[in-house]
Amino acid sequence: MLSAQSLALIDREVAKYPADQKRSAVMGALRIALDERRAAGETPEARCLNPELIEFVANYLGIAPVAAYEVATFYNMYDMKPVGKFKITVCTNLPCALSGGVNAAEYISKKLGIAIGETSADGMYTLLEGECMGACGDAPVLLVNNHKMCSFMTPEAIDKKLAELK
Numbered sequence: 001m002l003s004a005q006s007l008a009l010i011d012r013e014v015a016k017y018p019a020d021q022k023r024s025a026v027m028g029a030l031r032i033a034l035d036e037r038r039a040a041g042e043t044p045e046a047r048c049l050n051p052e053l054i055e056f057v058a059n060y061l062g063i064a065p066v067a068a069y070e071v072a073t074f075y076n077m078y079d080m081k082p083v084g085k086f087k088i089t090v091c092t093n094l095p096c097a098l099s100g101g102v103n104a105a106e107y108i109s110k111k112l113g114i115a116i117g118e119t120s121a122d123g124m125y126t127l128l129e130g131e132c133m134g135a136c137g138d139a140p141v142l143l144v145n146n147h148k149m150c151s152f153m154t155p156e157a158i159d160k161k162l163a164e165l166k
Helices: 004-014 019-040 051-061 065-074 094-098 101-112 155-165
Strands: 086-091 125-130 142-144 148-150
Touching: 004 019, 004 051, 019 051, 019 065, 051 065, 086 101, 094 101, 101 125, 101 155, 142 155
Parallel strands: 086 125
Antiparallel strands: 086 142, 142 148
16 A cells, blocks of 8 residues: 555654554654655545555554544644645744734635635645744744745745745
């Protein structure tokens, strides 16, 4: 269900913990599984975790599937629903909101023609609100595909980032 390369990356995560604590690698393993799905997924439905993949990861780690499912559903970095090729999460927590986070989210919404929580018709973009990303001094901030933090996102910076993502 996962490539040999992804399994090797999961094995590296597992090696970070004592042998009897393999469950500690579940967050990293789910991230690796999701990264593989996102890279290979041609449609929004193919770019998210599904119950079968979560169960596969759990079995690979030797933990109960429900334990992996609990982690996958608790943290918003794991996409449990279809998302666009580019998942844009804008921090709208209070410090960012006071520094333009809400305005940035509204600007992106208008630019892409989608509301927060929606995916564009072409499957390219999903726009989400996020909680604190730990970069309040760089507000407004956004996160692309859970990996690329973008700071000081003025309308001009947003336009530049969207042009890079095309």
